[in-house]
Amino acid sequence: MRRLMMRDVKSVIVVGGGASGMIAAISAARQGAKVVILERLNRIGKKLLATGNGRCNLTNTNMDISFFHGTDPKFALGALHSFDYKQTIDFFDFLGITPKVEGEGKVYPYSLQSSSVLDVLRYEIAALNIMEKCDTEVLDIVPTRPGFIVKTKSGQLKGDSVIIATGGKASPQLGSNGSGYVLAEKLGHRLTEIYPSLVQLKLYEKYVKQMKGVKFEGKVSVGVKDKALRVECGEILFTDYGISGPPILQVSRTAIEQISKGKSPWVEVDVFPQYSKKELQELISTRLAYSGTKPLDFSFVGLINKNMIPVVLQCANIKDIKVLAYEVTEQQIQKIVEVLKNWRMSVKDFNSWDQAQTTAGGVDVRDVSPKTMESKIVKGLYFSGELLDIDGDCGGFNLQWAWSSGFIAGENAAKE
Ligand SMILES: Cc1cc2nc3c(=O)[nH]c(=O)nc-3n(C[C@H](O)[C@H](O)[C@H](O)COP(=O)(O)OP(=O)(O)OC[C@H]3O[C@@H](n4cnc5c(N)ncnc54)[C@H](O)[C@@H]3O)c2cc1C
Known part of the structure; x- marks a missing residue:
């Protein structure tokens, strides 16, 4: 040697x-x-x-x-x-x-x-x-x-x-x-x-396309069945195929790991992490009472991104989004709060290696x-x-x- x-x-x-x-x-x-x-x-x-x-x-x-x-x-x-x-x-x-x-x-x-x-x-x-x-x-x-x-x-x-x-x-x-x-x-x-890790996620829900470009500071969890596996906060961005932004990149590894194990992960978005459900319910109830005869969808202008309003209302099963604000029931408000605080979507796939x-x-x-x-x-x-x-x-x-x-x-x- x-x-x-x-x-x-x-x-x-x-x-x-x-x-x-x-x-x-x-x-x-x-x-x-x-x-x-x-x-x-x-x-x-x-x-x-x-x-x-x-x-x-x-x-x-x-x-x-x-x-x-x-x-x-x-x-x-x-x-x-x-x-x-x-x-x-x-x-x-x-x-x-x-x-x-x-x-x-x-x-x-x-x-x-x-x-x-x-x-x-x-x-x-x-x-x-x-x-x-x-x-x-x-x-x-x-x-x-x-x-x-x-x-x-x-x-x-x-x-x-x-x-x-x-x-x-x-x-x-x-x-x-x-x-x-x-x-x-x-x-x-x-x-x-x-x-791949630190990558954007594709979602099954077709309605995300309507919210393409919507950005907000929120909280995101990723999980399987009833168990949340990881939670991150930061700027979330909807895209035409799904969801992106730093907290999504951060949780993507967990979602992809679950997909590779043959599981079906979900992401859950909290649009108002700074409010409890009770606080948000009060905030929206007061807002709608104040809006009175304004249409429901218009009552949210200035609170959440305009492109998000019809999708949130649809997901809350509100058929007529033009209903007058004062006609909206407490149960319907509760549904809207549910969507804004625990908006669960299903992860279909992830973006490519590129x-x-x-x-x-x-x-x-x-x-x-x-x-x-x-x-x-x-x-x-x-x-x-x-x-x-x-x-x-x-x-x-x-x-x-x-x-x-x-x-x-x-x-x-x-x-x-
Ligand atoms: C868009 C983007 C933003 C990022 N931002 C951050 C950040 O801000 N902070 C952070 O911590 N991390 C960030 N990362 C991750 C970080 O850049 C990588 O983890 C890190 O660069 C890995 O370093 P590496 O030397 O192991 O590999 P690489 O940086 O990928 O370098 C490998 C090199 O080997 C060369 N090579 C490959 N095969 C061969 C071969 N057969 N023969 C000769 N050469 C070869 C490649 O051309 C390449 O130049 C980011 C990544 C991307 C893509």
Whole structure:
């Protein structure tokens, strides 16, 4: 076996130039390794540019393992502790990114430009003489004990260690086309079932089309049968196919997981989370008494979105929505309140991978060391980022996982 001499420089090949690949490359190069990033697209970091609506929510100060999911979310603890959100903020601060902490602990660059995060990463990559090879899709990784041969369309490269940081399958237009799963499986790793996460939901109810574009601050629950499984608050948006907005993306994982188990999940919307049913009933009764001879539907103008009014009344089984306000009975008001507070709709499906922000499932973490990110099957091979069976909630948790796992993988891949 070839022994690394004191003067030998370890060569590390990073497959994938996304968030986790870039930080892995930097961390390996800072340990003195000679590093190359192989990226299938024409430039690195394309997905990073799209994050946080172009603002890059790079981490979160309310870090807790409960924001992470997967078959064994605790696997993430090792990397999340070794390179935590404070180290992430310091890492980026050192590169020039002044942190800006917004609501719920979400951290952004003060410039509010994701391009600035990519710019400083690329500057550091160049400063460390890391080679970027774009338009270079990795097709195969062959262990040669010691080292590896990495095969691409345009030739092959030799390296002492390889880090697979190819991302999952979400938003393949930004590079992650699922090819990493093929590479990992071919090298003997198990995969868990993958499905899109942080994605909009399609609903069976055709009436949602009438409310396309309606936005409001509400509460959403997702559940099966009589059991609510997850609840989130925030801006909810109806679309022509169903429902969207940050709280929907957040609960989508739970709904899709249930669909994949053959169950029929529902979403329940609370349009007035700030009022109890009793308070809302009083508010509407007073409003209708005041409206007097105005038509019922018009009596709600100014309280809820106009495009929502006829749908709410239909769902409350009110046949004549033009009935005079004073003629509406208390039972009918109760029905309207029921709809506004517990508006249950059935989840039919979810939007495609193209719309998803992240991937649930992936490389089975039982085959990977949580301390080093090294494969337990192939020595010298490392994994990082979304490719692994770890995914986070909205709020900077997915990027934190990419930074933590990437940094640890790079550091260890560069060691003898
Ligand atoms: C629209 C959008 C907004 C998001 N916003 C946020 C946010 O604000 N905060 C947050 O925490 N998370 C956010 N996420 C999620 C986050 O961006 C990802 O979880 C994170 O980028 C994953 O990093 P990664 O390095 O593992 O994978 P990726 O960033 O997907 O990078 C993988 C890279 O590998 C390359 N590649 C794939 N296969 C090969 C191959 N065979 N050979 C060579 N190269 C290959 C790809 O082209 C890609 O560049 C968002 C995602 C999307 C889609």
